[in-house]
Amino acid sequence: MVRRVALLPLMLLFVAGWSVFQSRADDADTIAAINASSNAPYEAFTKKDVATIKALMTEDHLTVTPYYDGPQTVDDQLASLDKYDWSQTIVGEPDVALLGPDVALRTFTAELKGTFQGKPLPPRVFATELLVKRDGKWVERFYQVTTLEP
Amino acid sequence: MRIRAALLSLIILAAAGLVDARAGEAETIAEVNKAAEALDQAFEQQNVEAVKQLMTADHLAVTPYYCGPQTVDEQIASLPDLKYAQTIVGDVEVALLGEDAALRTFKAKLKGSFKGVPIARHAFVSQLMVKRDRAWVERFYQVTATGPHKHKGKHKGHRGCKFLIGTYLTKNKPKSDSGESFTSRSLLSLGSGHLMLFTDSGESGEAGFAPFTDGRGSWYCAPGDGDALTVKGTTLDFTAPAAGDAKGGIGRLDFDLSLDGASKTIGGTATLYLLPLDGDPLAEAALKDGREFEITGRRVGAR
Numbered sequence: 001m002v003r004r005v006a007l008l009p010l011m012l013l014f015v016a017g018w019s020v021f022q023s024r025a026d027d028a029d030t031i032a033a034i035n036a037s038s039n040a041p042y043e044a045f046t047k048k049d050v051a052t053i054k055a056l057m058t059e060d061h062l063t064v065t066p067y068y069d070g071p072q073t074v075d076d077q078l079a080s081l082d083k084y085d086w087s088q089t090i091v092g093e094p095d096v097a098l099l100g101p102d103v104a105l106r107t108f109t110a111e112l113k114g115t116f117q118g119k120p121l122p123p124r125v126f127a128t129e130l131l132v133k134r135d136g137k138w139v140e141r142f143y144q145v146t147t148l149e150p
Numbered sequence: 151m152r153i154r155a156a157l158l159s160l161i162i163l164a165a166a167g168l169v170d171a172r173a174g175e176a177e178t179i180a181e182v183n184k185a186a187e188a189l190d191q192a193f194e195q196q197n198v199e200a201v202k203q204l205m206t207a208d209h210l211a212v213t214p215y216y217c218g219p220q221t222v223d224e225q226i227a228s229l230p231d232l233k234y235a236q237t238i239v240g241d242v243e244v245a246l247l248g249e250d251a252a253l254r255t256f257k258a259k260l261k262g263s264f265k266g267v268p269i270a271r272h273a274f275v276s277q278l279m280v281k282r283d284r285a286w287v288e289r290f291y292q293v294t295a296t297g298p299h300k301h302k303g304k305h306k307g308h309r310g311c312k313f314l315i316g317t318y319l320t321k322n323k324p325k326s327d328s329g330e331s332f333t334s335r336s337l338l339s340l341g342s343g344h345l346m347l348f349t350d351s352g353e354s355g356e357a358g359f360a361p362f363t364d365g366r367g368s369w370y371c372a373p374g375d376g377d378a379l380t381v382k383g384t385t386l387d388f389t390a391p392a393a394g395d396a397k398g399g400i401g402r403l404d405f406d407l408s409l410d411g412a413s414k415t416i417g418g419t420a421t422l423y424l425l426p427l428d429g430d431p432l433a434e435a436a437l438k439d440g441r442e443f444e445i446t447g448r449r450v451g452a453r
């Protein structure tokens with residue numbers, strides 16, 4: 001009997017530990033899915049792949065950067081695709097914070113090369129992607145870039 | 151009949167649910183705005199306790215004036231270096247992202263400095279708010295420096311505006327005068343960077359007007375009827391002291407013109423306001439008793 005009572009807390013600890021482990025594993029899977037989904041728009045933008053860009057952003061998506069002329073809708077961005085000539089290198093690892101089951105914040109520092117409308121892009125920026133889960137898929141809802149001192 | 155009644159009941163219930171949901175959303179948005187405004191105020195008042203309470207412990211702030219992303223402690227440590235006032239321009243948008251997260255965005259005019267260096271005047275601000283222990287707090291804050299905020303409907307998408315740049319020779323007459331004779335002629339220049347210049351043949355003085363200087367100001371372009379473009383502009387000039395007036399005055403001309411690109415002609419109205427030299431010609435309230443002039447002209451071409 002004493003043995004059985006002593007085993008109960010151990011079992012509870014094991015269950016608690018397992019659920020934390022499981023939850024961390026689930027978070028890691030979610031973060032991996034977000035990172036995979038977040039890299040896709042960049043590739044689609046560099047390839048000027050309109051259909052993929054549209055599929056990876058929400059309809060009410062907004063982009064704010066120091067080089068655009070104010071906040072841009074999806075259509076605004078698609079209309080200016082030809083004015084873009086750029087490449088981006090992420091510095092370090094992006095941070096992903098899960099803010100709920102269907103909302104995530106992904107941030108990173110990046111080095112930009114290239115031009116927009118013939119003007120050079122800022123060489124070093126901080127970028128934020130706000131992602132939401134829609135129909136089981138992570139898509140971008142908001143993107144903001146801030147110039148950092150080189 | 152029963153089926154119809156049941157369907158009607160379902161529709162009414164669904165509509166009622168929708169109304170409730172919208173009312174709930176409006177309440178949530180009001181709570182988000184209240185929390186965000188309290189945080190802005192805490193920063194302006196440099197109230198450390200309130201700043202801490204209204205942000206999550208893992209909060210990050212990214213602005214063009216900070217040296218990289220800042221934690222809560224870093225922001226608090228640099229509070230004495232931040233001299234800052236914010237005026238929101240236009241509407242604040244709040245998008246609810248599920249039950250416990252909201253994105254609040256707006257354009258703002260900033261005034262102040264960080265470590266003595268002036269901060270960007272025009273900015274786009276985003277605040278990511280999350281609900282923790284039933285209270286909305288800020289999780290992330292980001293500022294992007296932008297160009298000056300454009301007035302709605304101006305500039306954007308009107309590629310023809312840049313072709314308006316140039317100088318126009320005009321004839322001006324009081325609007326009440328139906329005759330063909332004109333009071334003066336002017337050279338009106340629409341420059342790049344929205345610079346507007348005005349020179350008038352009557353600057354050395356004429357009946358009813360003291361001598362005055364050239365005018366300088368700014369203009370913008372907007373779509374008019376059909377393919378036409380309209381130009382609105384304002385120039386300021388100085389008026390020489392009249393007899394018995396030691397200081398002279400300041401003049402403001404508001405132009406409301408339409409341009410025909412094909413014929414390269416210009417037409418519309420200029421309204422003249424005269425103020426004392428210490429008046430504020432940029433305050434709309436100070437603009438009284440304007441005198442209207444009709445303007446017609448054409449573009450000066452080069453050979």
